[in-house]
Amino acid sequence: MLTPRWTAGRSAPAAGAIGLLAMLAALVALTGCALAPGSDNRPTITFRYSRFTPAAVTVPAGVPVTLTLRNDDPIDHEWIVGSPEVHAAHRLGTEPVHEGRPTEVTVPALSTRRTTVTFDRPGEYAYLCHLPGHEAYGMRGTIYVRAR
Ligand SMILES: [Cu+2]
16 A cells, blocks of 8 residues: 555655745735735845945835945945935034934944834935945935835
8 A cells, every 4th residue: 555655655745845835925915915015124225336226126115124235345334314404414424423312323344234114104305325426426225114
């Protein structure tokens, strides 16, 4: 009676695979329901040649968004997101290093930082590097915050 044992041996892994697929489908469905179309609550922004890539990200409003900020340049940069008033203040600011505020992050040369921000309201928020000359060079991007 080899055949029944062989069949049983194949059906158990197959059932496991189907169960795994069902779990993955459920996870995708849950994640999809939690986010606005096209939005990402874990974006990565890379700094290279004093530019942000991507230069635009879309995130959901009202939930924590964890951003990975990866500086591939051999010089320091900073990532500051906020309203035009926030950026106006930073253009005149003298704070050499930003720590402790999730919307203001210094990213040293060749390093990565993570920050978690909850954007309460839908809208557009610029992110800029305010180190001298970097914004003028083009180190800017936009976060689009979408209602869920
Ligand atoms: Cu910079």
